[in-house]
Amino acid sequence: MSKPVILCVDDEVVVLNSLKIQLKNEFGNDYLYEVAESADEALEIIDELEEDETEILVIVSDWLMPGTKGDEFLIKVHQKHPKVIKVMLTGQADEAAIERAKEQAGLHCCLQKPWSGKELIETIKSGLAKL
Numbered sequence: 001m002s003k004p005v006i007l008c009v010d011d012e013v014v015v016l017n018s019l020k021i022q023l024k025n026e027f028g029n030d031y032l033y034e035v036a037e038s039a040d041e042a043l044e045i046i047d048e049l050e051e052d053e054t055e056i057l058v059i060v061s062d063w064l065m066p067g068t069k070g071d072e073f074l075i076k077v078h079q080k081h082p083k084v085i086k087v088m089l090t091g092q093a094d095e096a097a098i099e100r101a102k103e104q105a106g107l108h109c110c111l112q113k114p115w116s117g118k119e120l121i122e123t124i125k126s127g128l129a130k131l
Contacts, residue, residue, distance in 0.1 A: 004055040006124070007034045009042040009073065010062040010089070015113075019060060019089075022117045023124075031057070039068035039076075046077065056084050057131065058124055063090035063097060071097040074105035082106060085127030089115060 006027075008019040016035040023033055032054070036042035042061070049056055059077060063070035070093065074086045086105055088098065091113035101107040108127045111119060 002052065002054045003030065003032045004057045005032045005034050005049055006058045006060070007036065007042060007045060007056055008060045009036045009039065009065070009070070011037050011065040012062075013037065015062065015089075019120075022120060026121045038065055039070070039073035042073065043076065046081070056081060058085045058087065058127060060087045060089055060120075060124075063088055063093035069097065071101040071105065071107075074101050074107060078105040083131070085124070085130070087111065087120075087123055087127065089113060089120075 006023055008016055010016050016037070020033050020035060034045050036045050046056060059074065061070045061073055070088050070090065074088065077084060078086065085108050087108055088101055088110040090110065093110065098107070098110050109123045111123060
């Protein structure tokens, strides 16, 4: 049985690297950490993980990405995986998008960029506590 996954989705590699480092520093080897540079890539990873019967616990997604926006992506994920903890990370999401994600994707929290590592970890821990 493989470890559960925390998936980070952002079109900026530097953001993905930063998220991965913060998560690894906090949670160590408790989880696998996957990254995707777009919603489409993330959906492919989710399908692969599902085929391998690997559980996805948390998705941290940017809002403003080329192609599919973060709220649309999280709504798609929620339809197939309602139990996944969903966190949106953004500097530019409009209030309507955040509300839509809360209502239609069960958004756990929306954090503003630049985020604080402590706030990110506390948000993920509070989400995991609900599982």
